[in-house]
Amino acid sequence: MKVVFTMGGITHYLSPLLDNIVRKGVDVVMVIPSAKDNRTIGKGVKLINSEALYQVKYSEVKQGWHGKTILTDLKMILDEEKPDIVVLGWPYFLQYFFDRQLRLLIKKNNIKLVIREIPFQVPPFGHLGYFKKNPVYDENMVLQSRGMSFFIRALCTMYIRKFVYKHADATINYASCAYDILPSYGVNKDKIFVTYNTSDTESLLRQRKAVLSAPPLLEKKQRILHIGRLVKWKRVDLLIGAYAKIYLDFPNSELTIIGNGPEKENLQSLVEGLGLKGKVVFAGAIYDPFTLGQYMHESSIYVLAGMGGLSINEAMCYSLPVICSVCDGTEKDLVQDGVNGYYFENGNVDSLAKCIEYLLRNPQIMEAFGDVSLKKIQEEINLDTVSSRFVEAFEKTLFSLKK
Secondary structure: OOOEEEOOOOEEEEEHHHHHHHOOOOOOEEEEOOOOOOOOOOOOOOOOOOOOOEEEEEEOHHHHHHOOOOEEHHHHHHHOOOOOOEEEEEOOOOHHHHOOHHHHHHHHHOEEEEEEEEOOOOHHHHHHHHHOOOOEEEEOOOEOOOHHHHHHHHHHHHHHHHHHHHOOOOOEEEOOOOHHHHHHHHHOHEEEEEEEOOOOOHHHHHHHHHHHOOOOOOOOOEEEEEEOOOOHHHHHHHHHHHHHHHHHHHHOEEEEEOOOOOOOHHHHHHHHHHEEOOEEEEOOOOOOHHHHHHHOOOOEEEEEEOOOOOHHHHHHHOOOOEEOOOOOOOHHOOOOOOOOOOEEEOOOOHHHHHHHHHHOOOHHHHHHHHHHHHHHHOOOOOHHHHHHHHHHHHHHHHHHHHO
């Protein structure tokens, strides 16, 4: 079985997943923009360029009139590779809608079409009111879901999705909310496959064993940890503000922030302004897995106050309870409120502070939550189970069409 994926680039967390899919018997071909054109990958996201089990094909790109990236060589690559399945994610499934020749090529070569989404910030069909309750922001926290032009684009995108889903043989989704959303676009539930998303949990869990046997790196404290790019939509400012409300009650506590980004100076100024110098540590970007593992192992709570996703998976590998709100949609399948973490009211600093305070005051609950986090990774959402779900989705898609 040969599968062509379209992606904006190969990230450090995607490559192990693709390799694992290959190990399970699938011939994987990745089609990505040429090296100078990683337009659909966020700034600062770590990309890799190393040997792998899957093939990589580079495509030139251009910007379509709809404002999104088009892989101009996709038709040529599909014609050469003749895969059994092509997996199109956002924004590349727009090409299927706008490019009639691509549709004809896929049909001519009997290639099965699979659409890949989280889905996140995808409203049920016909429900534009969704954006009032779920506003859309960019990385700089500038509100996008306003004005007539946004809602016209959102309405058009709904109908494009409906068209593409109508022609799709299956959908692969990273979050179980797909079962609630996609049927409104006419997708039968037997075509909805939820694979979840994962980091390289095999390496993380191996590294964890080494970390547990190593001497401590840090002074023993009640450490609140955040890992991620320092951009506005990560809401690290909210986390700092919440910590400012409770730190005096916990003299042995510390907030550690790992990552770099354009907001670092602003956040450092916020820390000084709130009198938190010495209580908040900016550790910078840490890419060494062992050192990063030490920070996670020697922390008490992991907090993701804004957007993100896979950092939750990684924190759970180190038995950390998680506090989060609206991230990228995948958090709902990882964090169970009151079981291995808490959800705070989105954007509410007092709600976040209350969650942190409660866990710091209840170390036994923290430990129990952490045990559940680790177990969920070990048994449910890990590199092996997620890659197996991908393969199962591909096999069922081909099998059901041959029945």
